[in-house]
Amino acid sequence: MARTRGGDEAAWSPVSARAPLAVRILLLVLAFAAMVAFAATLARVTLTPSAA
Secondary structure, eight states, X not given: OEEOTTSSSEEOOTTTTOOOHHHHHHXXXXXXXXXXXXXXXXXXXHOOOXXX
């Protein structure tokens, strides 16, 4: 954990809690795939041919 300017008190820091690069890339790919799947499903449900 990173130290605060006070010195003795420890504080949580997002920089020190970062996941390894491979994990972050995997999460990015999974999030992108989920976004594409959601968009495709939403398009299939909402975009129907017009009778006109």
